[in-house]
Amino acid sequence: MQFRFESFAEFMSMAGHGPYVWACYIAAVIAISYIVLSPMLRKNAIRKQLQRQEKLAEQQAFQSME
Amino acid sequence: MAWQWFHRLGSPKWFYEKTNAWMPWLLSISLLMIVSGSIWALGFAPMDAKQGNSYRIMYLHVPASIVAMAAYYVMAVAGAIGLIWKMKLSYMVMKVAAPIGAVLTAMALFTGAVWGKPTWGTYWVWDARLTSVLILLFLYLGVIALQEAFREQEVADKASAILSLVGTVNIPIIYKSVDWWFTLHQPASIKMTSSSIAPEMLYPLLGMITGFYIFFTWALLAATRSEILQREMKTNWVKHALLNKV
Numbered sequence: 001m002q003f004r005f006e007s008f009a010e011f012m013s014m015a016g017h018g019p020y021v022w023a024c025y026i027a028a029v030i031a032i033s034y035i036v037l038s039p040m041l042r043k044n045a046i047r048k049q050l051q052r053q054e055k056l057a058e059q060q061a062f063q064s065m066e
Numbered sequence: 067m068a069w070q071w072f073h074r075l076g077s078p079k080w081f082y083e084k085t086n087a088w089m090p091w092l093l094s095i096s097l098l099m100i101v102s103g104s105i106w107a108l109g110f111a112p113m114d115a116k117q118g119n120s121y122r123i124m125y126l127h128v129p130a131s132i133v134a135m136a137a138y139y140v141m142a143v144a145g146a147i148g149l150i151w152k153m154k155l156s157y158m159v160m161k162v163a164a165p166i167g168a169v170l171t172a173m174a175l176f177t178g179a180v181w182g183k184p185t186w187g188t189y190w191v192w193d194a195r196l197t198s199v200l201i202l203l204f205l206y207l208g209v210i211a212l213q214e215a216f217r218e219q220e221v222a223d224k225a226s227a228i229l230s231l232v233g234t235v236n237i238p239i240i241y242k243s244v245d246w247w248f249t250l251h252q253p254a255s256i257k258m259t260s261s262s263i264a265p266e267m268l269y270p271l272l273g274m275i276t277g278f279y280i281f282f283t284w285a286l287l288a289a290t291r292s293e294i295l296q297r298e299m300k301t302n303w304v305k306h307a308l309l310n311k312v
Contacts (some may be wrong), residue, residue, distance in 0.1 A: 001110050001266075012108065014119035020184055024123045025104065028130075031173045032281070033166045034098070035166055036093070039288040046295050047308045054309065 076153045078294040079303050081090065085287050092284035099277030106270040108226065114267075124179040125271055129278035131199070132175040135237060137167035137282060138202065141209065142234045145227030155290075159225040160230060161213055162289035168206035175199060186250060194243035195251035198236060205233040219297070 005011040012018050114121035141163035148157040153229035178196065179189040190196065210225045216222035244253040255262050257269070263271065298304045 003109050004111070004113060005109065011196075014122070016172055017119040017184055020180050021108070021122050024180050025108070028104075028126050028173060031169050032097075033079050035169055035281075035285045038165075039285075039292040042292040043295060043308075046292070046299060050299065050305060054305075059236050059278075063071055 076155050076297055077115055078155050079157070079301075082291055082294050082307070085291065086097060087290060089284065089291075092287070094312050096277050096281035096284055099283060103274040103277055107274065109137070111175045111267050111270050112264070117185055119128065120181060120184040123177050125274050127174060127177040127181060128271060130170050131175060131274045132155055132275060133278045133282045134167055134170035134174050134199075135240060136279070137170060137286075138205070138230075138233070138237055140286065141167060141206075142230040145230040148223060149231075153254055154297075155294075157227070158293045159286065161209075161291050162293050163286060164206050164209040164213070164226070165278075166285050166289060168203060169212065170282070171199065171203040171206060175203065186223050190252055193250040194247035195240065198240045198243050201236055202233075202240060205229070205236060208233075 005014075012022075014021050103125065108123055111122065111125075113119055141160050143161035144156045144163065147153055148160060175196075176201075182191075183189050206230055212226045212229060213222050216225065246249050256268070263270060295304055295308065
């Protein structure tokens with residue numbers, strides 16, 4: 001197996017097809033990042049919401065004691 | 067007794083705990099395969115004699131298209147199981163499959179259009195394959211929209227499941243479109259029995275397809291898990307799992 005391009009510049013230009021090829025691979029990076037990040041961000045948002053609720057519940061319990 | 071596993075599978079808590087250990091493995095293996103497959107595809111696979119370097123887009127276009135359709139099967143089957151057995155977990159799988167499938171379909175359409183420009187001389191034509199995949203994207207968007215349209219989750223789930231099942235008719239049309247109305251898009255190059263691609267071009271493609279399938283498995287599980295947390299937020303086990311308290 002060998003690298004098919006003579007230089008880095010040639011690898012980038014891909015004999016004229018560079019813009020098409022690289023546009024697709026950049027789009028793929030964006031799409032995959034979106035799919036990876038969205039469940040992680042959602043989990044964090046749920047955790048924050050639960051923490052807020054906990055705090056509120058604790059404050060209410062404290063006030064009712066006074 | 068024999069049905070016990072089926073009922074346990076329907077329990078969101080059991081599902082969440084069971085899949086916990088798989089998640090980092092599925093994600094790292096799939097990303098490793100996709101990244102190394104991409105490097106192979108971009109730099110080490112030989113140039114195509116007819117299409118030149120633009121064919122390197124195939125290594126994204128083919129896996130994205132295959133998995134975009136597989137995601138539709140998953141969504142429709144999960145919707146059917148939800149309708150028949152009233153299994154909530156199944157509805158959750160159906161719901162989260164839609165945005166993942168939509169992103170993959172958009173990726174298939176985008177890479178196809180960009181590949182079409184240097185190869186066919188145009189980004190888009192109303193070819194049967196291209197049009198039926200565009201309909202696939204609209205079906206996914208339809209399920210996403212239906213999920214948002216109802217206040218009652220149960221109603222939203224039933225409506226989305228019915229749309230998914232009706233839309234299944236589009237899947238064989240996508241498969242067969244290149245044979246029935248052969249206008250511009252080429253028929254499949256890899257089949258179960260034979261392949262018209264040279265081995266040194268084929269291996270990275272098979273690697274990418276496998277990587278995309280594993281990635282989809284991770285994405286589906288991860289999204290289902292966050293959907294479980296959302297819907298079961300009021301239960302103690304979710305509070306326990308997310309706030310790390312006893």
